Amino acid sequence: GQQLNQSPQSMFIQEGEDVSMNCTSSSIFNTWLWYKQDPGEGPVLLIALYKAGELTSNGRLTAQFGITRKDSFLNISASIPSDVGIYFCAGRGSQGNLIFGKGTKLSVKP
């Protein structure tokens, strides 16, 4: 079945630094989504990407839908302590279902 490889698995950064994480797949996806999950909470949608090559920003977050439709990245600029959490990428496959990456755990040192 379709799978996503999300990296890195975890990141420890200093407040103010920029962050980059990505997801890749051997399969093509029609939609890429990025979610953030805080401990004990459900995921919150950050950015949705619908077209290959699309670059979308949401405040300090920027995400891109890869031209090949097999990858996407999420950048966070000037990180702050509340950016801490687990970030999941998700791709919408040919069946219409969402397939999730394993997550990137972000820790920010004040």
Add this chain to the structure above:
Amino acid sequence: GAVVSQHPSRVICKSGTSVKIECRSLDFQATTMFWYRQFPKQSLMLMATSNEGSKATYEQGVEKDKFLINHASLTLSTLTVTSAHPEDSSFYICSASGISSYNEQFFGPGTRLTVL
């Protein structure tokens, strides 16, 4: 907009009992609702997809008689864990879609189930 609630937020029950979890879309009509299970430090695992008024479609390996799903209205879906066992302890999260033509999924806050 696009608020999804779950109730209860956490529940502790004894083995052998049944537990019902409710998922509600508060400000939109959800044509489709999804139920996920998440183990500690792991990603979300889709259990089943339900469309309002239809039987749920279960993912491979998920027992439909164990995890009963009802989607009786456009704003409410329920997941009942029947005859719960300790291995059913997990974080259960629902999501709902239907607010836009893109059918994005908006997640509830999750329900922590602990079976003693």
